[in-house]
């Protein structure tokens with residue numbers, strides 16, 4: 004699983020978001036919007052889930068975009084074109100149901116912007132009779148500041164309307180994605196909302212959408228280990244029922260998610276995650 008190319012697409016105050024094209028011909032043939040892969044960077048490393056942002060079956064490649072969050076993503080970020088990943092499995096998870104919903108709002112926060120891109124493209128283009136317009140797509144992108152904003156041009160071409168929100172007002176409008184979401188829902192009728200990003204954002208998006216009776220799909224970032232439905236690590240409660248995010252999701256109806264439980268479970272290893280011990284043991288100088 005050779006890395007074909009690497010690009011740092013955001014780098015602000017040491018926080019980096021990186022785009023990799025990886026040679027994975029079998030995965031590229033089957034990947035659909037909403038799928039993810041599990042990456043093992045090296046033989047002794049952990050397994051981390053990353054969304055398949057794009058797939059090119061002719062070139063046999065898939066695109067991954069990730070933020071350096073902790074140890075494994077930093078080891079991955081230190082690799083270059085020509086380096087190899089130890090293992091890659093996928094495509095995993097249910098693909099997004101692509102059909103003509105009508106007017107759809109996609110809300111992406113932080114690196115979640117990368118995760119809404121394949122869904123925006125598929126909803127815009129897919130499976131419609133010739134001559135008919137696809138879904139009408141409104142994309143709302145949120146980032147801390149201009150330096151951390153990613154994929155503006157790509158989302159612009161995949162959507163009919165684009166809004167950019169930054170926490171500090173350094174680009175687009177100042178405020179949160181949910182501010183503009185509320186404004187849009189108060190003025191017009193929408194048929195579906197799709198949201199990926201930090202848990203508090205997805206929770207708030209779901210609450211606002213419920214006020215306007217619009218269904219919201221969220222892609223959950225539950226902790227995963229095997230990602231094949233065997234370990235139970237990614238357990239989430241949806242409408243009071245236990246689901247495994249890796250095989251039953253990662254997309255769920257946001258109004259059924261037990262957000263408090265998800266937040267609590269995602270903090271289970273926060274002490275261990277602080278030990279970004281001795282990166283130099285893993286990264287070649």
Ligand SMILES: Cc1cc2nc3c(=O)[nH]c(=O)nc-3n(C[C@H](O)[C@H](O)[C@H](O)COP(=O)(O)OP(=O)(O)OC[C@H]3O[C@@H](n4cnc5c(N)ncnc54)[C@H](O)[C@@H]3O)c2cc1C
Nearest residue numbers: 051052053054068069070073074075076224225226227276
């Ligand atoms: C289905 C799915 C798709 C994802 N897609 C992307 C993506 O496209 N781009 C991206 O940047 N991130 C994505 N993530 C999150 C990504 O997996 C974590 O950022 C990564 O695992 C962090 O590992 P770390 O060792 O670098 O950081 P750590 O310091 O170990 O953890 C940092 C944070 O990342 C999360 N995390 C850690 N380990 C895991 C794990 N095994 N499974 C899930 N979350 C974990 C936790 O919230 C943790 O607090 C996705 C998560 C899921 C569940």
Ligand code: FES
Nearest residue numbers: 228230234235249
């Ligand atoms: S990650 Fe093990 S059951 Fe989902």
